[in-house]
Amino acid sequence: xxxxxxxxxxxxxxxxxxxxxxxxxxxxxxxxxxxxxxxxxxxxxxxxxxxxxxxxxxxxxxxxxxxxxxxxxxxxxxxxxxxxxxxxxxxxxxxxxxxxxxxxxxxxxxxxxxxxxxxxxxxxxxxxxxxxxxxxxxxxxxxxxxxxxxxxxxxxxxxxxxxxxxxxxxxxxxxxxxxxxxxxxxxxxxxxxxxxxxxxxxxxxxxxxxxxxxxxxxxxxxxxxxxxxxxxxxxxxxxxxxxxxxxxxxxxxxxxxxxxxxxxxxxxxxxxxxxxxxxxxxxxxxxxxxxxxxxxxxxxxxxxxxxxxxxxxxxxxxxxxxxxxxxxxxxxxxxxxxxxxxxxxxxxxxxxxxxxxxxxxxxxxxxxxxxxxxxxxxxxxxxxxxxxxxxxxxxxxxxxxxxxxxxxxxxxxxxxxxxxxxxxxxxxxxxxxxxxxxxxxxxxxxxxxxxxxxxxxxxxxxxxxxxxxxxxxxxxxxxxxxxxxxxxxxxxxxxxxxxxxxxxxxx
Numbered sequence: 284x285x286x287x288x289x290x291x292x293x294x295x296x297x298x299x300x301x302x303x304x305x306x307x308x309x310x311x312x313x314x315x316x317x318x319x320x321x322x323x324x325x326x327x328x329x330x331x332x333x334x335x336x337x338x339x340x341x342x343x344x345x346x347x348x349x350x351x352x353x354x355x356x357x358x359x360x361x362x363x364x365x366x367x368x369x370x371x372x373x374x375x376x377x378x379x380x381x382x383x384x385x386x387x388x389x390x391x392x393x394x395x396x397x398x399x400x401x402x403x404x405x406x407x408x409x410x411x412x413x414x415x416x417x418x419x420x421x422x423x424x425x426x427x428x429x430x431x432x433x434x435x436x437x438x439x440x441x442x443x444x445x446x447x448x449x450x451x452x453x454x455x456x457x458x459x460x461x462x463x464x465x466x467x468x469x470x471x472x473x474x475x476x477x478x479x480x481x482x483x484x485x486x487x488x489x490x491x492x493x494x495x496x497x498x499x500x501x502x503x504x505x506x507x508x509x510x511x512x513x514x515x516x517x518x519x520x521x522x523x524x525x526x527x528x529x530x531x532x533x534x535x536x537x538x539x540x541x542x543x544x545x546x547x548x549x550x551x552x553x554x555x556x557x558x559x560x561x562x563x564x565x566x567x568x569x570x571x572x573x574x575x576x577x578x579x580x581x582x583x584x585x586x587x588x589x590x591x592x593x594x595x596x597x598x599x600x601x602x603x604x605x606x607x608x609x610x611x612x613x614x615x616x617x618x619x620x621x622x623x624x625x626x627x628x629x630x631x632x633x634x635x636x637x638x639x640x641x642x643x644x645x646x647x648x649x650x651x652x653x654x655x656x657x658x659x660x661x662x663x664x665x666x667x668x669x670x671x672x673x674x675x676x677x678x679x680x681x682x683x684x685x686x687x688x689x690x691x692x693x694x695x696x697x698x699x700x701x702x703x704x705x706x707x708x709x710x711x712x713x714x715x716x717x718x719x720x721x722x723x724x725x726x727x728x729x730x731x732x733x734x735x736x737x738x739x740x741x742x743x744x745x746x747x748x749x750x751x752x753x754x755x756x757x758x759x760x761x762x763x764x765x766x767x768x769x770x771x772x773x774x775x776x777x778x779x780x781x782x783x784x785x786x787x788x789x790x
Contacts (some may be wrong), residue, residue: 442492512585618639
């Protein structure tokens with residue numbers, strides 16, 4: 284707790300100064316309030332995150348700053364697996380300990396200035412990885428209604444807080460962790476729900492800023508803040524409504540992925556607001572990171588207040604994102620168009636440095652980076668997940684060919700975010716993605732049943748924990764009943780499918 288005590292000491296004079304000047308002060312925690320491991324391993328193996336003890340301690344700490352606080356749950360805040368049977372029971376405790384009437388919150392911080400936040404409510408019941416940050420349907424409906432009833436035309440300014448950012452935010456992400464595991468964005472594994480947040484931002488210009496954490500990365504990079512508009516000479520229009528997206532770091536050194544320990548400070552003024560860093564490694568020094576100015580109720584302009592401050596190996600955290608261009612800009616150099624035969628053929632061996640991307644006829648977007656085949660969102664071109672890993676792809680060649688069957692989908696070049704997309708006359712055609720080598724061996728990359736390509740391979744944590752327990756039981760059986768020790772060979776049998784046959788003949 285030492286880092287948290289230090290952080291509070293650094294924040295207290297900031298809050299006291301604001302209270303003495305105007306009193307419009309509040310603290311917002313972005314969640315993940317405890318360690319996802321035992322904090323007393325000599326006493327218990329129980330994970331600390333998501334337990335009653337964890338949230339009692341967090342509530343006591345957050346309530347000790349002398350200002351009102353709000354908290355939204357992250358992907359670890361319902362992880363009290365040994366204490367609670369269900370997500371609902373875990374959630375009820377979370378709400379009770381923090382005095383929250385609902386998973387979401389709304390707080391009027393100043394005249395026509397609203398803070399809103401939403402909580403991840405799924406862990407045990409996650410369809411795929413339990414670390415996906417899932418905003419349930421009730422909160423999504425509440426959020427949409429809140430935006431509609433606080434329009435920019437009436438002067439409203441809405442600041443949003445979630446643990447993970449929405450798809451389309453343009454913030455720096457971790458390919459080696461959150462991208463490949465399918466837990467980068469809010470509601471990551473559901474195409475429509477994942478994209479819904481950026482669509483609401485585009486439709487409702489009352490949303491002025493959106494703050495998130497999740498990645499445990501610092502605030503020194505310029506792409507820890509992204510603006511709704513940029514100078515046309517710097518690239519295509521980003522299509523983020525009137526919203527500035529903001530990545531938030533961590534206070535404790537042990538939870539930082541890049542060694543930085545920082546918090547965010549937001550200061551409003553008559554022209555807009557400032558986004559600042561409170562640096563906990565520099566005695567709480569305040570640095571202005573960006574200044575956002577409202578030109579009218581529907582538009583704002585942002586300016587970075589400092590250059591990138593990078594350290595050795597910081598590029599490790601950067602992920603390439605394709606650019607489709609716009610009316611003033613061509614797609615980036617990685618874009619591959621279809622040839623006269625209606626095919627994409629990359630007839631050169633893929634390396635770790637190969638960069639390419641293309642539109643499928645159904646509108647999905649596939650590309651390669653760092654030796655991996657990645658699926659990107661069709662509208663925002665944000666990375667969605669891993670299709671084929673570098674261990675399989677490097678050294679192969681890639682082709683996209685017509686598989687000869689009529690499909691039901693196609694690219695709508697008029698759709699917002701799909702400008703400039705083409706598929707070489709193959710609109711609505713079924714296609715096959717092929718990986719081939721010089722010997723003529725070919726791998727067909729089959730899409731998932733929902734039409735997506737990225738592999739939803741990281742499964743629910745509860746399921747995986749039970750599988751580990753079954754393996755332990757098998758080893759115990761081998762030792763006790765069969766007289767076998769460490770030499771016992773224990774393997775697991777899983778689905779799902781191994782052939783295209785409609786009849787089950789073997790597993």
